[in-house]
Amino acid sequence: MWPLTIILLTNILLAMSQIHKIVLKERETLIERELKMMVGYSIELSATELVANEIIMDLKRKEIDYGFWNPKYYHLLKHFFEYKELVKDTKLYKILKSMPKGAVLHGHDTGMLGPDYVLELTYCDDLWICFKEDQSDVNFVFAKHRPTGWCATKWERAMDIRRTTNATEFDAKLRKFFTLVVVNPQEVYTDLDTVWDYFMKYFIRTGPLFTYKPVWEKYYYDTLFALREDNVMYFEIRTVLPPLYDLEGNIYNSVDTAKSYKRVTEKFKKDYPDFFGAKLIYAPVRSVARETLKNYIKVAKEIHKLMPDFLAGFDLVSQEDLGKPLKEFYPDLAKSGLNLYFHAGETNWYGTSTDENLFDAVLLGTKRIGHAFALVKHPLLMKEVKKRKIALEVNVISNVVLKLVDDVRNHPLATYLSQNMPVVLSSDDPGVWEAEILTHDFYVAFMGVSSRHADLKMLKQLALNSLYYSSYGEKHKLVREFQIRWMKFIGSILKMK
Structure with a gap:
């Protein structure tokens, strides 16, 4: 009896072990298949990149694993204002600071530089x-x-x-x-409307300071310098093109302001030939009547006629929930003949006119979508965006500060990254919340939003995406120079071993 029992138990254990092995194998296969769907999966790393990747991933895993077991001490589970300075001391942040980041495709004129x-x-x-x-x-x-x-x-x-x-x-x-930075942000900025009120007051308050023509040109020149210092090589700036003034009583209109931008860009490129320049996206406010919109389009066309290689296109900005929906401007936008780069879906609402701006942006032929925060709720539209190769300009820290999401782990970017959506990382108005031009956004996206498994391939792809989806005419030159800088960056990581 006992020998038979032993044989049966042995067979059962062997069968269970076999089943366990099969399940584990299937588990590994499923995880591997899912990882191959992520942004950057198709990139093949060289031998040196693989070594650098191990260094980066060792740092990433240590930080994330510590946070997993000690969540109350994990920086990225707090408000950005609480950890923005602390993370600068980490090795991984310093690596990302030195990383070539490609381009910034979503940044607003007077929101780029900080309070100091x-x-x-x-x-x-x-x-x-x-x-x-x-x-x-x-x-x-x-x-x-x-x-x-x-x-x-x-x-x-x-x-x-x-x-x-x-x-x-x-x-x-x-x-x-x-600055919007305060020691108690959750108490001061109780809801989205409240923080947006503070946010807009910054631009209203500083308007006459910035629109003094000498200051305007200095601010923009120094913005380009800050971009270059943060290892950005190209910029597409969204601007309301406000009238400028000087001490002699002269007033310069929107076209003059665009000319000023072009002149400063050319001067900066002459001073720093390794910077690839900038283009304008004319982005006036969206809370206007149709007649005002028609005038906006007229201004944009005039600028395009004068500077066809400098004006990238047209957008409408300000708090999207309180602005006019795109559907109210359909006829004028559809026949404008301009390249469109719409803010859309910067909202937590679902099925409202703001949320449905996403549909209108796609149908109007937008080249990129600014924020696209609510796109994750629209599976059909996500497929259309991917099919039409419409880039998503994601601004993680902006969405946190402006109260769309509190915990970065819940940011829809996680879904976009996991499904290889055409994502471009940007920073929106980093100066207003005292972030670096782009490094903070890369750090938070990499450490707080993306998978623990997301690695150097994802970082490289995100940087390359910003070049591929830019309006720069000769993208191959951008990409070639990026690859040169990237390999120098990889070499600097290997020296850390």
Whole structure:
């Protein structure tokens, strides 16, 4: 009896072991098949890239595994304001900082540089300042003599204020007007409308500071410099093309502003020949009547006629939920003849006019979609986007700061990456929340959003995507130069061993 029992048990154990092996094999096959669907799966790494990849992945796995077992200490589970400086000290962040990142295809004119830079601009000559009575806001204007415009208190020269008060305290007070960063963001920015209100006030407040023509041109030149310093080689800037002014009373219209951009771009390329330049996407506000939109299109066409190689195309911006839906502008946009690069789906709503801007953007032939946050809810549209090769300009940190998502692990980018969607990483308005031009967004996407298995192939593909989906005329030149820089980057990682 016992020998038979032993034989039966042995056979059962062998059968169970065999089943276990089959299940494990099937599990490995399924995981492998899914990984082959990810962004970057088709890239073949060279021998040196494979070594560099192991270094990067060792750092990534250590950080993620520590966070898995100690979630309360994992930086990326907190608000961006709490960890933005801390992550700069990590080895992986420093590697990503030095990585060639290709292009920034979604960045807004006066939202690129941080509050310390903006504060320095207030040291320019001829700047006048007017505070509200309760000191809760401030106005700026450049003028030779005391301005006559409305002021709740009185206009004072910035240099006079610093000379007659504690300049350090004054600067600290002023700096707060140039950033969204606070120590208690969840308490201050309770909902999306509230944070957007603070966000828009930044642009309204700083408008007269930035639109002084010498400052405008300096800001843009220094933006290009900051991009280059963050290992970006090309830029497509979204701009409202506001009228500029000078001390002589001259007012420069939107076309003049575009000319100014082109002139500064050419100067920067001459000063730094290794930078591949920039193009404009004219992006005025979307909360307007049809007649105003028609005028926008007229301006865009005039700029295109004067500078056909400099104007990339047209977009509409501002808080999408409060703006006019694209369907209200269908006839004018459809016959505009302009390349379109629409913001669309920057919302948490589903089935609303804002959400359905995604359908209109695709049907109007948009080249790329800005944010596309809500696209994940539309499986059919996702297939169309992929089929039509419409790039998704994803701005992870922007979506966190502007209250679309709290936990970056839940960002729809995770789905887009897992399904090899045509994703381009960008940074939107990094200066307003004190992020670096692009490195912070790459770090958060790589460490907080993508799979633990996502590696150097994904990083390389994301950088290449930004070149492939740009409006740059000779993409092969961009890609060739990128490959040269990439291999130098790989060499620098190998030296870490």
